[in-house]
Amino acid sequence: MAHVCKVFSRRLSTSTAVRSAIKHVTVIGGGLMGSGIAQVAAATGHDVIMVDQTDDILAKSKAAIQKSLGRVAKKKYADDGEAQASFVGEVMSRISTNTDAVAACGKTDLVVEAIVENLDVKRRLFTALDAAAEEHTIFASNTSSLPIKDIASATKRQDRFGGLHFFNPVPMMKLVEVVKIPETSNETFERLVNLGKAMEKTTVECKDTPGFIVNRLLVPYMMEAVRMLERGDASARDIDTAMKLGAGYPMGPFELADYVGLDTTKFIMDGWSQKYPDIEIFRKSDLLNKLVAEGKFGRKTGEGFYKYDKK
Ligand SMILES: CC(=O)CC(=O)SCCNC(=O)CCNC(=O)[C@H](O)C(C)(C)COP(=O)(O)OP(=O)(O)OC[C@H]1O[C@@H](n2cnc3c(N)ncnc32)[C@H](O)[C@@H]1OP(=O)(O)O
Numbered sequence: 001m002a003h004v005c006k007v008f009s010r011r012l013s014t015s016t017a018v019r020s021a022i023k024h025v026t027v028i029g030g031g032l033m034g035s036g037i038a039q040v041a042a043a044t045g046h047d048v049i050m051v052d053q054t055d056d057i058l059a060k061s062k063a064a065i066q067k068s069l070g071r072v073a074k075k076k077y078a079d080d081g082e083a084q085a086s087f088v089g090e091v092m093s094r095i096s097t098n099t100d101a102v103a104a105c106g107k108t109d110l111v112v113e114a115i116v117e118n119l120d121v122k123r124r125l126f127t128a129l130d131a132a133a134e135e136h137t138i139f140a141s142n143t144s145s146l147p148i149k150d151i152a153s154a155t156k157r158q159d160r161f162g163g164l165h166f167f168n169p170v171p172m173m174k175l176v177e178v179v180k181i182p183e184t185s186n187e188t189f190e191r192l193v194n195l196g197k198a199m200e201k202t203t204v205e206c207k208d209t210p211g212f213i214v215n216r217l218l219v220p221y222m223m224e225a226v227r228m229l230e231r232g233d234a235s236a237r238d239i240d241t242a243m244k245l246g247a248g249y250p251m252g253p254f255e256l257a258d259y260v261g262l263d264t265t266k267f268i269m270d271g272w273s274q275k276y277p278d279i280e281i282f283r284k285s286d287l288l289n290k291l292v293a294e295g296k297f298g299r300k301t302g303e304g305f306y307k308y309d310k311k
């Protein structure tokens with residue numbers, strides 16, 4: 001009887017958990033990606049807390065979300081200014097902000113981390129959150145390039161840990177890579193996939209390999225373009241034009257690198273070149289390093305490979 005009860009209760013708890021969808025999402029990091037993830041989660045009916053280091057940063061994140069929502073609303077409710085304003089207001093009302101990550105994850109179904117691409121910083125954050133979050137809370141990282149396993153091992157909930165890798169700009173890009181480590185339970189994986197779908201994205205299943213699917217192909221391609229420029233084979237403009245008109249990419253590799261952020265691209269390359277010194281396409285680039293050292297991070301700082309109007 002005890003055995004039957006145990007099996008029954010295990011089944012019940014599993015099916016209850018699977019049925020209970022993720023309703024409340026805490027997004028840590030309100031930068032390019034975190035603000036996009038918070039926006040789309042709220043626009044698809046989730047209650048969201050967005051966390052960053054200061055109120056100033058959070059105010060900027062909210063302004064970015066409001067602006068992006070305005071663009072979405074214009075398409076959704078063309079010629080109906082009132083409906084546009086009410087859509088933006090309603091979505092914004094589902095997003096609250098906090099500078100205390102630990103306090104913000106006390107009562108949430110999912111934590112999505114989108115902070116700086118640095119393993120030690122991410123691990124420190126998750127160790128602190130692990131002690132504060134409820135048992136059922138799932139943790140996910142939006143890392144571009146770090147092994148999910150190396151982040152998850154900072155917690156005692158590796159069965160409730162996975163990768164949830166969104167693409168920039170989150171409101172426009174339709175893909176989410178859902179990354180499984182061997183410890184990720186099927187239930188957790190299913191809930192992450194269901195969240196991706198609830199956020200109106202297409203999901204693909206990825207193993208915990210460097211760059212998962214997209215970045216394993218895309219980042220070496222961008223870096224090959226940088227090397228082509230370093231060799232003096234072609235100008236950045238011509239390489240961008242060639243890849244847009246000759247290969248159908250919406251942005252050329254330099255426009256894209258500036259869009260992603262040269263700091264983030266450098267973090268990715270530093271990690272890979274250190275970990276896989278024998279893989280030629282993971283080699284670092286002097287030009288990329290120089291731009292980052294000069295504070296030229298791309299669009300977000302007003303200059304990268306190109307110059308941008310600061311808004
Ligand atoms: C590093 C990683 O880990 C992973 C990554 O993310 S890698 C990067 C992946 N991202 C990409 O490859 C992006 C490639 N670029 C693109 O797809 C497109 O250039 C783009 C969608 C970003 C912009 O499109 P565009 O045609 O060049 O510019 P633009 O005309 O301004 O925008 C097109 C539409 O997108 C909308 N849009 C663009 N950015 C938006 C945003 N942040 N929020 C809301 N809407 C947005 C615009 O409102 C516009 O809508 P309409 O067509 O209805 O007018």
Ligand SMILES: NC(=O)C1=CN([C@@H]2O[C@H](COP(=O)(O)OP(=O)(O)OC[C@H]3O[C@@H](n4cnc5c(N)ncnc54)[C@H](O)[C@@H]3O)[C@@H](O)[C@H]2O)C=CC1
Binds near residue numbers: 053115118121142259
């Ligand atoms: N930029 C891109 O195109 C993509 C980036 N990613 C990944 O998403 C993550 C975030 O990248 P971006 O949004 O581009 O970076 P970003 O630099 O725009 O934003 C990072 C934000 O995290 C905040 N932050 C840093 N440490 C924090 C902490 N301990 N607690 C709370 N907030 C903290 C920063 O203040 C900043 O606002 C990285 O892991 C990156 O690799 C994933 C997909 C695409």
